[in-house]
Amino acid sequence: MKLLYFASLRQKIGLPEEDVDVPAYVRNVADLIDWLMTRGPGYEAAFENRKLIRAAIDQEHAKLDALLGSPKEVAFFPPVTGG
Amino acid sequence: MNRVQTEDFDINDEIAALTEGRSDIGAVVSFTGLVRDVTLTLEHYAGMTERELSKLEADANARWQLQGVTIIHRIGTLHPADNIVLVVTASKHRKDAFEAAEFLMDYLKTRAPFWKREGDEWVEAKDSDDTAAERWK
Numbered sequence: 001m002k003l004l005y006f007a008s009l010r011q012k013i014g015l016p017e018e019d020v021d022v023p024a025y026v027r028n029v030a031d032l033i034d035w036l037m038t039r040g041p042g043y044e045a046a047f048e049n050r051k052l053i054r055a056a057i058d059q060e061h062a063k064l065d066a067l068l069g070s071p072k073e074v075a076f077f078p079p080v081t082g083g
Numbered sequence: 084m085n086r087v088q089t090e091d092f093d094i095n096d097e098i099a100a101l102t103e104g105r106s107d108i109g110a111v112v113s114f115t116g117l118v119r120d121v122t123l124t125l126e127h128y129a130g131m132t133e134r135e136l137s138k139l140e141a142d143a144n145a146r147w148q149l150q151g152v153t154i155i156h157r158i159g160t161l162h163p164a165d166n167i168v169l170v171v172t173a174s175k176h177r178k179d180a181f182e183a184a185e186f187l188m189d190y191l192k193t194r195a196p197f198w199k200r201e202g203d204e205w206v207e208a209k210d211s212d213d214t215a216a217e218r219w220k
Contacts, residue, residue: 006128007198008205059131061194075128075196079208082125082156082197083116083168083188 001068003036005046006077009053012046029055030064032074052078085136085154087127092155092169101151101173108150108173112180114188116168118161121201125158125167128196132156135195143172143187147179154187156197189215 004017026032033053036043047053055062056075068074094113102108140152151173161167170187174180193216199206 004128006196007126007200056128056131056196059128059134075131077128077196078198078205080193080196081199081206081208082127082195083192083212 001071002073004073004075006075008078009046009076013042027067028064029057029062029066029068029074032068033064033076046076054079084152085133085140085156087129087132087136087156087158089157089159091157091166094169094171097153097155097169097171101153101171105150107175109175110177110180111171111173112177112184113172114168114170114184115166116188118163118165118167120163122160122162123167123206124160124200126198126200127156127158131196136191139187139190139194142190143183146186147172147174147183149174149179149183152183152187154191156191156195158197186219189219192216 001022002017002019005013005015010016022032022035026035033047033050037047050064054077055064057066057068057071058073094115098111098113102111136154140154143149143152149172153169153171155169157167170184172180172183172187192212
């Protein structure tokens with residue numbers, strides 16, 4: 001699965017993107033976050049406050065309980081600040 | 084029509100592009116967002132941004148009778164008084180153009196994946212922007 005990180009999340013994780021093999025129990029966005037947080041302190045810091053995490057599955061906004069399916073890419077980012 | 088670009092835009096050119104050769108437009112509303120006080124760097128999620136802006140445009144067209152919509156958002160490093168964002172709406176009568184322009188800006192601020200950084204600090208999202216977007220539901 002291709003994961004993309006933007007803005008403060010990218011800085012905390014230290015990567016703009018990566019390809020990962022996720023365990024079978026990871027079914028929705030929240031599961032994916034739980035699993036990512038086991039991967040090191042950068043991930044822990046990035047996902048610490050879930051209220052400030054936004055996700056997109058295949059470039060569509062997705063809630064934490066959204067099922068992942070077999071996406072091309074999943075992105076994580078803080079609330080947007082454009083305009 | 085929507086574009087994401089590093090270069091500046093010219094409001095008059097964009098309005099002209101929307102209205103040229105047409106006699107069915109009675110109202111044009113434009114909103115320009117400018118950088119205030121500080122130097123900002125803007126990044127975005129290429130691909131998703133364009134999809135979101137196209138969706139906003141389609142939403143606006145479904146809700147109001149519009150003859151044309153232009154959305155332009157800049158990325159990269161921007162200085163005080165620089166243009167950041169442009170929304171232009173054209174309609175037969177002013178109400179549609181006014182309301183659609185406000186709707187587009189409110190939704191853009193809560194849905195389009197852009198992030199502003201001021202020096203080393205990421206700008207935090209405002210609850211007031213969510214409240215502004217909520218009223219269109």
